[in-house]
Each structure stands twice: as C-alpha cells, then as structure tokens.
Amino acid sequence: MALSPTEQKYILHWGEMGNRWGVNRTVAQIHALLFLSNTPLTAEDIVESLNVARSNVSNSLKELQSWGLVKVVHVMGDRRDHFTALQDVWEIFRVVMEERKRREIDPTLSVMRECAIEGEQDAALDPATKARMDQVLEFLEMLTATYEDYKHLPPATLQKFLKMGGKVARFLKE
Template sequence: MNLTNLQQEFVLHFGEMGSRWGINRTVGQIYALLFLSSKPLNAEQITDGLGVSRSNTSMGLKELQAWNLVRLRHVPGDRRDYFTTPEDLWEITRILIAERKKREIDPTLTKLRELEMTGPKGDDYAEARIAELREMIELMTGFYDDMEKLETERLVKMMTLGSKIAGLIDKTSGAFALTKRK
C-alpha cells in the first residue's frame, strides 16, 4: 500500500501528536491511516502502509478498539478482519471526550471525594483546595453531561454562537445585579 504525500504527512504528524496525547506513536499513525482511508483496511494493509511490525499493528488496533475509535468490518468473501473509523467527526470527538473523561477525570473526581471523606485532617489549606478542585471538576462534568445529551446540530449551533452566549450572560448578569439592588 503506497501512501500519497498528503497521507504520509498526516500520518506522521498524528504519530508525533499521539505521544503528546498519551498514546503510542504507532497507535496514532494507525488511527490516522484508517481515518484517511476511503475503505476499511486489514492488518496486513496497515502494516504494509506504515512499515511497522505486525505485532505493533495488532496491539495498536486492540488499543484503538478499547477506545472505541475503530470499528471492525467484514468484507464479503474475505475471512480477514477489516477496520475503519467512524465517518462522523462529531461522533469521533464525543468518543474521545467520553473516553478521556472515563480514564482521567472520573478517577480523579473519585479520589478527591475519597480524600474529602476519609483523608487525613488538619491541613485546612489543602482541604479547602481539594474541595475547590472537586467542585470545579463536578461543575465541568455536569456541563459535559448536559452537552453530551444535545443532538449534534444543537451542539454545533451553540458552539458557533460562542462569544454571543458570553455577551448574553454578561447582559443578564447585569440585569440581575440591577434588580437585586432595588
């Protein structure tokens, strides 16, 4: 399998970025190759296209499947497993956010709650900072939960409003403050 220059640059960049995102370089490259492929690829095609070992390809595909970022496909008349990525970019984004939340945010929130409930006492400053951090993460995860429930079209519309929403909040906060003073 020969990659075009565009594909090769994208795949190499994704491999480099993968290590910054906490995944193996080869895993990032496998994902990038599948993302750009117009048809599902089997492990042999991936191995050949990236010039990596078959075992690296297998391990990378397993990791991507664990993240729900690749889909197993069967090609009629072929017994090999083929892989592809979701077509919808918003679905991919939602998967990534959900998986990062599950793997990084949720355990941290659990630990913060545990420290507040059963941790050593006597360090008022540390206790206050832990409580403050837990409250902020709970606020953010609550917002995430609300956004996760929105249909993609409504979420995109909300995101495109961006600073207009902030302006509206500023205006309503000012109106609230004025009515409170009276």
C-alpha cells in the same frame, strides 16, 4: 496502499499530536490511516502503509477497538479481518471525550470525593489545604455535570453552540 504526500503529512502529524495527548504514536497513526481510508484495511495493509511491525499494528488495533474508534468488518470472499474507523468527526469526538472521562476523570473524582470525606476527620490537614482540595473537587464536579448536560445533544446543536463562541462570553461578561 500508496499514500499521497498530503496523507503522509496528515498521518504523521496525527501521530505526533496523539503522542502529545498521551496516546501512543502508532495508535494515533493507525487511527488516522483508517479514518482517511475509503475502504476497510487489513492489518497487513496497515503494516505496509505505515511500515511498522505487525505486532505493533495488532496491539494498536486492539487499543483502538477498546476505545470504540475502530471496528472489525468482513469482506466477502476474504477470511481476514478488515478494519475501519468511525468516520463522523462529532462521533469520534464524543467517543474520545467519553473514554477520557471514564478512564481519567471518573477515577480522579472518586479519589477527590474520598479525600473530601476523609479530610473532614483529618486533624493534621491544614484548613487552607482542605479548601484547595475542595476547590479541585468542585471544579471537576462542575465539569462533569456540564459534560453530562451536553453529551446527548445532537451534533447540529453542538455546532450552533460552538459557533456562538465569543458571543456568549461577551453577553455574560460582568
């Protein structure tokens, strides 16, 4: 599959951004390639397009599937697996947010809650330190509650909310 210069730039940049966000560069590049593709691609198509090792493609596809960003589809007359990425930007955002919350925020919240409980009985814990720990817990719980409030809103409602942007901030400014 020949990529245009613009597609190449997009895929390379998506890989760089993924790397900055803690995602393997090849995983991000494969996601970008599948997102841009108008047809499902085989692993061999991906190897050829990105010039990466087949084993790297296989592992990356498994990672993308575990996130729910890529799925296997079958093409009539072809026994190979073909892959396609979610195409709705809002759905991609929702899936990434949900997975990051599940993999990163939820475990952190569990430990912070345990620390808050244990901190009540820890005589060696300085009260100022406990207060800072409690602030982090309160902050993460507030973010999580807000996420839960917004995650089921339809994309059109979220778009309106985001477009309001600074208007809400100016309205609420004290």
